[in-house]
Amino acid sequence: MYCPHTTTQFGKVTQKLGVPAVLKSSVKAPKHATCNNRQRTVSVCAKLADGGRKAQEPEEIRRARQAAQAAVQKDSHKVDWTDRYGNEPRKGSDILVQALEREGVDVVFAYPGGASMEIHQALTRSDSITNYLCRHEQGEIFAAEGYAKCTGKVGVCIATSGPGATNLVTGLADAMMDSIPLVAITGQVPRRFIGTDAFQETPIVEITRPITKHNYLVLDIKDLPRVIKEAFYLAKSGRPGPVLVDVPKDIQQQLAVPDWETPMSITAYINRLPPPPEVSQLMAVVQALKAAKKPVIYYGGGCQDARDELREFARKTGIPITSTLMGLGVFPSTDPQSLNMLGMHGTVYANYAVDQADLLVALGVRFDDRVTGKLDAFASRASIVHIDIDAAEIHKNKHARVPVCADVKASLRILNKLLDVEAPNLAEQYKAWIDEITEKKKEFPMRYPEREDVIVPQHAIQVLGEETKGEAIITTGVGQHQMWAAQWYPYIEPRRWISSGGLGSMGFGLPSALGCAVAFDGKHGFEKRVVVDIDGDGSFLMNVQELATVFIEKLDVKVLLLNNQHLGMVVQWEDRFYKANRAHTYLGKRESEWHQSGNEADIYPDFVMMAKSYGVPSQRVINKPDLRQAIRTMLDTPGPYLLEVMVPHIEHVLPMIPGGATFKEIITEGDGSVKY
Numbered sequence: 110m111y112c113p114h115t116t117t118q119f120g121k122v123t124q125k126l127g128v129p130a131v132l133k134s135s136v137k138a139p140k141h142a143t144c145n146n147r148q149r150t151v152s153v154c155a156k157l158a159d160g161g162r163k164a165q166e167p168e169e170i171r172r173a174r175q176a177a178q179a180a181v182q183k184d185s186h187k188v189d190w191t192d193r194y195g196n197e198p199r200k201g202s203d204i205l206v207q208a209l210e211r212e213g214v215d216v217v218f219a220y221p222g223g224a225s226m227e228i229h230q231a232l233t234r235s236d237s238i239t240n241y242l243c244r245h246e247q248g249e250i251f252a253a254e255g256y257a258k259c260t261g262k263v264g265v266c267i268a269t270s271g272p273g274a275t276n277l278v279t280g281l282a283d284a285m286m287d288s289i290p291l292v293a294i295t296g297q298v299p300r301r302f303i304g305t306d307a308f309q310e311t312p313i314v315e316i317t318r319p320i321t322k323h324n325y326l327v328l329d330i331k332d333l334p335r336v337i338k339e340a341f342y343l344a345k346s347g348r349p350g351p352v353l354v355d356v357p358k359d360i361q362q363q364l365a366v367p368d369w370e371t372p373m374s375i376t377a378y379i380n381r382l383p384p385p386p387e388v389s390q391l392m393a394v395v396q397a398l399k400a401a402k403k404p405v406i407y408y409g410g411g412c413q414d415a416r417d418e419l420r421e422f423a424r425k426t427g428i429p430i431t432s433t434l435m436g437l438g439v440f441p442s443t444d445p446q447s448l449n450m451l452g453m454h455g456t457v458y459a460n461y462a463v464d465q466a467d468l469l470v471a472l473g474v475r476f477d478d479r480v481t482g483k484l485d486a487f488a489s490r491a492s493i494v495h496i497d498i499d500a501a502e503i504h505k506n507k508h509a510r511v512p513v514c515a516d517v518k519a520s521l522r523i524l525n526k527l528l529d530v531e532a533p534n535l536a537e538q539y540k541a542w543i544d545e546i547t548e549k550k551k552e553f554p555m556r557y558p559e560r561e562d563v564i565v566p567q568h569a570i571q572v573l574g575e576e577t578k579g580e581a582i583i584t585t586g587v588g589q590h591q592m593w594a595a596q597w598y599p600y601i602e603p604r605r606w607i608s609s610g611g612l613g614s615m616g617f618g619l620p621s622a623l624g625c626a627v628a629f630d631g632k633h634g635f636e637k638r639v640v641v642d643i644d645g646d647g648s649f650l651m652n653v654q655e656l657a658t659v660f661i662e663k664l665d666v667k668v669l670l671l672n673n674q675h676l677g678m679v680v681q682w683e684d685r686f687y688k689a690n691r692a693h694t695y696l697g698k699r700e701s702e703w704h705q706s707g708n709e710a711d712i713y714p715d716f717v718m719m720a721k722s723y724g725v726p727s728q729r730v731i732n733k734p735d736l737r738q739a740i741r742t743m744l745d746t747p748g749p750y751l752l753e754v755m756v757p758h759i760e761h762v763l764p765m766i767p768g769g770a771t772f773k774e775i776i777t778e779g780d781g782s783v784k785y
Contacts, residue, residue: 198364201330202231205294205356208337210237211369214265216256216627217241218249222269224296224309227361229267241627241662244654246273248620250280251652254289255621258607259582260628260635261414263290263344270296271309274355275316279614282320284351286611287435288410290344291351292337299359300328313355322350330363335371342373347382348411348499383498386515391524393511394470394494395531401468401492403542404428407451410435410610411473411497411517413603418521419472425528427536429546431459433474435610438600443579448546449555452480453766454592457553457775460764462546464772466491473497473517476506477611478768486771496520553777555596558760564733566590566671566756569740570597570643573669576740582607582625582640586618586648589677592762594643616651618644619668623655626664639665639744646672646716647696656723659749667743668751670716673758674703681761684781704758712755720751727751 190211194203205228209217219240221229232240243249246268253264268277274295284291298307314324323343325336333356340352398404406428412419416439423430423446430440431448442449448459463469469491474480481487484506495502495509496517503512513520528535536543557567570593573581579599584607585591591608600606607625609617622642631637642649649670659666674697683689696713697703703711709731720727726746730739736754743752759781766775779785 192369196366198366200227200231200361201333201356201363201365202227202361203234204330204333204365204367205337205361206231206235206238207367208334209265210235212263212337212341214238214263215633217265217267218243218252218256218624219267220244220246220249220269220273222271222273222296222309224270224298224358225267225273225294225361226269226296227358228294228296228356241623242658243620243623244657245652246276247279247616248623248652248655248658250277250291250293251283251614251617251620252624252627252655252658253291253293254280254284254287254617255584255607255624256628257284257289257291257624258287258621259604259625261290261604262628263292263341264624265292265294267294268296269309270298270313270358271311273309274313275311277353278316278320279612281317281351281353283609283612283614283617285320285322287609288349289351290349292340292344293351293353295353295355296361297326297355297357300357301359303357313353317353320351321353324353324355326355327357327360330360330365331368331371333360334367334369335373338371339373339375343375343378383500383514383516386496386513386520386523388523388527390513390515391520391527392531394496394513394524395527397468397492397494397511398426398470398528398535399532399538402539403462403466404468404470404539405448405462405466405491406430406470406472407433407463407474408436408439408472409433409474412436412439413473415439415473415518415521416603418518418525421525422521422528425525425535427539427543428470429462429543431455431462433477433480433610434595434608436473437595437606439603441599441601443599443601448550450595452477453482453768454596454762454764455480455766456555457764457777458546458549460766460772460775461549461553463488464490465545469493471495471497471509472521475499475502481506482766483769483771557597557763558780561733563757564730564736564754565760566593566673566754567597567760568733569669569671569736569754569756570594572737573641573643573740574598576737576744577639577641580638581605582622582629582638584608584618584622584625584640584642586642586644586651587613587615587678588645588648589673589681589760589762590643590645590648590671592678593671596762598643615648618642618648618652619655619659619666620652622666622668623659623662623664626659626666627662630665637665639667641667641669643669643671645677646670646674647676649716650696650714653719656720656725656749656751660724663748665747666749668720668749669740669743670751670753671756672712672716672753673756673760674712675758677758677760678762680758680781684759684761684783685765685767685776685785689781689784703755716751716753725749725751727753729753729755731755 217240249266253266257264298310314326344352431451449456451459469488492510494511496513498516500514579601582605585594622640626640629635629638676694679694698713701711717727717729743750761780764777
C-alpha cells in the first residue's frame with residue numbers, strides 16, 4: 110500500500126498533504142504510522158494494533174483529538190511569561206530564545222559557532238535560561254539526553270552548522286532508539302547559500318531524517334514560534350523522541366514581531382495519537398490473567414512515568430516481575446517479587462520464568478533482540494498481552510494475543526480498578542508458580558567470584574550501592590561496566606538509572622552525568638542528589654573533555670572508573686567465541702602490560718593525572734581493603750571527583766545468553782582464564 114508523505118530535498122521544498130512549506134522534512138508520527146519496516150513516517154495510513162492497515166474510525170479520531178488537545182492545554186506555557194520586547198521588533202534569534210522560555214526551558218546545552226552565535230548572543234539576553242558549555246557537541250547532546258532521562262522533561266541542545274550539527278548525529282540516534290524527548294537546534298548557513306556547498310554547510314535535515322521523530326528547516330521567520338511549539342509537543346507526546354530544528358543565520362538576524370498565538374499545524378499527527386484505553390480492551394487482559402497459571406510481568410522504559418500504577422498492579426496480582434535494561438528502578442530491584450533484569454545478561458530466574466510462563470504481560474517494551482535472543486523460542490509457551498503507546502511495536506517481533514495500543518499509565522489505572530472487582534484474589538491463584546520461582550532464585554542466585562588479591566568490578570559496584578543506599582543517580586558508558594552496574598547496583602526508584610540502551614553509545618556516561626547533575630543541583634526544581642558515572646576506561650576516554658565542564662560549572666559529578674586496560678565486553682566475546690585472539694582490544698602500553706607486570710607505572714593512560722590536569726580531585730585504588738574508604742572519600746568530597754579502580758580484565762559479565770541463542774544455552778560460569 111502506497112503511503113504518501115512529505116518529502117524535502119535540501120534547499121528545495123516538495124509540499125504534500127497540505128503540510129506548510131516551513132519544511133516538515135519528514136513529519137513522523139508516534140512511530141506507529143509506518144510505510145515500511147524501517148522508515149517511520151506520518152502518512153495517510155496508520156498501522157493499528159491488529160497489525161492491519163486501515164483508516165481510523167471517526168470515533169477513534171475524535172477521542173484521540175480530545176486527548177491530544179487536553180494534553181496541549183495541560184502542558185503549554187506552564188511558566189508566567191512576559192514579552193520583554195512588547196510589540197517591538199526583535200531578532201529571529203531572540204524570538205527563538207523567547208519561544209524556549211515559553212516552553213518552560215531553563216537549561217540548555219549549547220556550543221557556539223559561526224552559524225549559531227546569534228542564538229548565543231540572544232541567550233545572554235535571557236534572564237531565565239542558563240547555558241552549560243560542554244566541550245564537544247556530542248557531549249552537549251548526551252548531557253541534554255541525561256537531563257531528559259532523569260527528569261522526564263525535554264532536553265535542549267544547540268549547535269552550529271556543518272561539523273557542529275553532524276557531531277549531534279549519534280546523540281539524535283541514541284535518543285530515537287531510547288524514546289527520549291529532545292529538541293536539538295542547529296544554526297544553518299544563510300538561505301541564499303543553501304545548496305551551494307558553502308563553508309560549514311551540511312544538509313542536516315536530510316542527514317537526520319531517519320534518526321529523528323521529526324525535523325524542520327525554518328525558511329520564514331514568522332514560523333519560528335509555531336515551529337518551536339510543535340517541536341516540544343512532538344518530542345514529548347505519544348512515544349517521545351528527538352526533534353531537530355535547523356535555523357539559517359539570516360533568519361536569526363532578521364527583525365520581526367512574533368505572533369505567539371499562531372496555532373500548531375500538526376493535525377495529522379494529533380489524529381494518529383492513540384486514544385485513551387477502553388474498559389473493553391482491558392477486560393480482555395483481566396480474562397487472560399484469570400486463565401493463567403504461570404504469568405510474568407515484563408516491563409520496560411515505557412513505564413518510567415507509571416511507577417505507582419505498575420507497583421499497584423504487581424502488588425494486586427502477586428505476579429513475578431522482570432525489567433528490561435531501560436526499565437530498571439520503576440519496580441524496586443530489592444523487592445522479593447522482583448526478578449531483576451531479563452535478557453542476555455539478565456538473571457537465570459528471570460529468564461527461566463519467561464521461558465516457563467503461560468502468560469507474558471508486556472508493558473512498555475519492544476521485544477528487543479538483547480531480551481529475546483532467538484525469537485521463536487522466547488516465551489514460546491506464553492500467550493502475550495502487549496500494552497504500548499506505539500502500535501508499530503505491537504506484533505512487530507512477537508504476536509500479541511491481547512494487543513492494547515494505549516498509554517501504559519492510563520491502561521494500568523483502569524486495569525487496577527477492574528482487578529478490584531473482577532479478580533481480587535489473583536495472588537492466591539498463582540501461589541504454586543510463585544513458590545517455583547522462589548526456589549529458582551535460591552538455586553541460581555546472582556553471584557561473582559570472591560577474591561582478596563584483586564578488586565572485582567562487581568564488588569566495587571556493590572560497595573558503592575551500600576555507601577549510597579541506592580539513592581544516587583547512576584549513569585554509565587557502554588560495555589561490561591554498564592551491565593555490571595545494571596546487575597549489582599540497587600535501583601529503587603525510576604529515572605535513577607541513566608544509560609544508552611538501544612544504540613549502545615560509548616562515551617555516554619560522563620556527559621549524561623553532567624546533565625543529571627545540572628538537573629539535581631537543588632536549583633532547578635529538583636532536590637540535590639549525588640550523581641555517579643560508573644564507567645570503563647575505553648568508554649570514558651571518548652568524552653573525557655567534559656571533565657572541564659564539570660569542573661568549571663562546579664557540578665557534583667563522581668566518576669567510578671573501572672579500569673581494566675581493555676575494551677572489556679569485546680574481550681569477553683573474544684574469549685568465548687574467538688579463542689581469546691586479541692584483535693585491537695588492548696588499550697594500554699604495548700611494551701609492558703600492567704596486568705602482567707604489576708608495576709603501577711605501566712598503567713596507561715594515567716587517569717589520576719588527567720583528572721588533576723582538569724582540576725578534578727582524583728585517586729587510584731588497587732587493593733581491596735582500601736576500596737570502601739576510597740569510595741567514601743569520593744562521595745564526601747564536594748564537587749567533581751574521579752576514583753580509578755583497577756580491576757582484572759579476565760572477568761566476564763554473567764549470566765550470559767549468547768546472541769541469537771535461547772535460555773537453554775545460558776552461560777553461568779567461567780572467565781578469561783578458561784579456554785573455550
